[in-house]
Amino acid sequence: LLSVLRSMNTCTYFCRDLRENYCRNPDGDSRPWCFTTDPSVPWEYCSLKRYCINGNGKDYRGTVAKTGNGRTCQEWSSQSPHSHKYFTPLTHPRAGLDKNYCRNPDGDVNGLWCFTTDPEKIWEYCEVPRCSTSPPVPAPGRQCLSGRGEDYRGKISVTESGNTCQHWSAQSPHRHARTPENYPCK
Incomplete structure (x- = not known):
């Protein structure tokens, strides 16, 4: 061959x-x-980063780091102010859990989210623009x-x-x- x-x-x-x-x-x-x-x-x-989302945004690799309500996202590798041992760069190495950027490591149907730096709010959804085209078919x-x-x-x-x-x-x-x-x- x-x-x-x-x-x-x-x-x-x-x-x-x-x-x-x-x-x-x-x-x-x-x-x-x-x-x-x-x-x-x-x-x-x-x-090679995605700056808009398709579907639930699981492949998003942009740099939005604020929630839809304007809260700053907590770094994925940080355990303060909110402890979250399950969603870290070590537990999800292919999820793009870089810095404090909005991600969807668990495939949540509602889209991107992050832990927040607000001690009163553990996590929130993020607002990221939708891509204008559908994701390409595997080919x-x-x-x-x-x-x-x-x-x-x-x-x-x-x-x-x-x-x-x-x-x-x-x-x-x-x-x-x-x-x-x-x-x-x-």
Whole structure:
């Protein structure tokens, strides 16, 4: 099968599409990444965040940190003022429980929520804009992030800290073996 895929000029579902300097996940890491053009930063994870919600918002990764009533959200890793040992970055590592951002780690049908910094109010729902389009159907060449991003084919080429991605076929400023030639179907 590999020899057949290598002989094809078109990319199939199994190809990782190491074109240009777009963020990709060629080796099954936790999410898409790239080599950077910053000589002091060899590689970094890419910034592929959702800033609007579809459905219950379980895949939302934006930075809203206030509830619908204007309360500030408590950091997910903090146990003060409200103790909550079940919803932490350690217990839900794939739920995006970063800082104090609104999330939906339990799939609540009513949407995003957070613990609040108000000692009188344990948690509240957040208000985040709804996406104007429906979520994409699973298919090769997804333009948004799903799972670990192994099938992500969008054109984002900036890392989480703002570095520009190095072209996969380039060897400067960082030398590497993850080239389109070495990974024709990766």
